[in-house]
Each structure stands twice: as structure tokens, then as C-alpha cells.
Amino acid sequence: MQLEFIAAPQLDVADAAALAALHTAVYPPKPGAKKAAPQQAWVAPQWHILIRDEADQLVSHVGAVTRLCLCDSNEILLGGIGGVMTQPAQRGKGYAGAGVGRAIDFLRQEMRVEFSLLFCAPRMQSYYRRFGFSSFAGDTRARRGDSEVIFPRNEVMAIAAQKPLPKCALLDLCGLPW
Numbered sequence: 001m002q003l004e005f006i007a008a009p010q011l012d013v014a015d016a017a018a019l020a021a022l023h024t025a026v027y028p029p030k031p032g033a034k035k036a037a038p039q040q041a042w043v044a045p046q047w048h049i050l051i052r053d054e055a056d057q058l059v060s061h062v063g064a065v066t067r068l069c070l071c072d073s074n075e076i077l078l079g080g081i082g083g084v085m086t087q088p089a090q091r092g093k094g095y096a097g098a099g100v101g102r103a104i105d106f107l108r109q110e111m112r113v114e115f116s117l118l119f120c121a122p123r124m125q126s127y128y129r130r131f132g133f134s135s136f137a138g139d140t141r142a143r144r145g146d147s148e149v150i151f152p153r154n155e156v157m158a159i160a161a162q163k164p165l166p167k168c169a170l171l172d173l174c175g176l177p178w
Ligand SMILES: CC(C)(COP(=O)(O)OP(=O)(O)OC[C@H]1O[C@@H](n2cnc3c(N)ncnc32)[C@H](O)[C@@H]1OP(=O)(O)O)[C@@H](O)C(=O)NCCC(=O)NCCS
Pocket: 026, 060, 084, 085, 086, 087, 090, 091, 092, 093, 094, 095, 096, 097, 098, 119, 120, 121, 123, 124, 127
């Protein structure tokens, strides 16, 4: 397995195409599926962790962002992890796990975020607990369309970085989630 850590503007055309193909393999379009409005939009990662197999094929991806957010009324630098996906045929080999671990370390040690946050389906909570994530105790607010939404608490997980996880009643992401 090879991990390549790359800032989004440095992604070349071939990597961007491989990433788009990975996304389609993981989330194939559903013909005839109706779009419920308003759809949640997600911000694009600022950094990509591209995970390749021995044949140099892109098999997995993890994205990372940082954002100045409001924890109650205190401004904090938050880390974000998203875009976690692995080719269906390549799952269970530790690819995504290696990328998530790299993203946690990068945000903690290099970006020196206060803590990191991710959004996941409730069934994925046990997976992320393995890395040290726990359910975020407060409400998390982010932009959806022209309004804002509070995410269900069982879809938001956090991991400490510079300090123990803060106790804030409302975490405002001040923008789109990731
Ligand atoms: C989740 C996902 C990224 C894991 O990728 P991976 O490279 O197989 O991850 P790892 O090899 O590090 O870990 C595999 C573990 O994830 C767990 N896992 C994967 N999908 C899961 C799911 N839907 N529910 C619960 N656990 C899940 C597996 O049980 C496996 O556990 P094991 O190690 O005990 O066998 C991959 O299954 C995927 O792309 N899923 C679709 C997209 C998605 O749901 N992304 C997560 C968004 S938060």
C-alpha cells in the first residue's frame, strides 16, 4: 500500500480522473432516483490522501479540511475528515483505516487543530471509535442550501487534538460540512 498526501490544487488531471472514477464506483448513480430538496452539499477536501495498491491503482481516499468554527462563541480551528471511500472489491484490507490515521495525525500535528470532526452514518460509529473518535456531545450546525441545519448527534463524531474535547453546546461550522 502507498499513501500519497496531496494538497487539492496540486492534484493532477490523472489523479482527479481516478478520484472521480473511485467516487462513481463507491456511489454509482441510481437511475430514476428522485432528489429530495434541499440536498446536503459537502465542501471539497483541501487535502487528499490517495491510497494505492501494489499495482499502483487508486483503491481508497480520505479527505481533510481545516475551518475556523465557533464553539459557542469562541473561535477555534477545527479539523475535518471526509470523503472516506474504498473501491468495493478492495475493502477490508485496511486501506481506509491507514488514510484516516494519516488524516488524524496531519490535522493534529501539522495543522495543530483544536479537535477534528467527521460526519458518518450511525452504523459507522463503531468503525471510527477504533481510531479514538467519540460521539460529539453538543449540537453541530452547518449550512444546507440557503439555510442551516443541526445534524443528528449520532452522525457527528470528534477526536481530541491539542486539548481535551471542548464542552460546547453549539458548534457552528460557519459553512458547509465535509
Ligand atoms: C467504510 C469504508 C471506507 C471502509 O473502507 P476499507 O478500506 O474497507 O476500511 P478498512 O479496511 O480500514 O476497515 C474495514 C472495516 O470497516 C468496517 N465497515 C465498512 N463498512 C461498514 C459499514 N457500512 N458499517 C459498519 N462497519 C463497516 C468493516 O466492518 C471492516 O471491519 P473489520 O476490519 O473488522 O473487517 C468502505 O467500506 C466504503 O467505501 N464504504 C462506502 C462509503 C462509506 O460509507 N464511507 C464512509 C463515510 S463516513
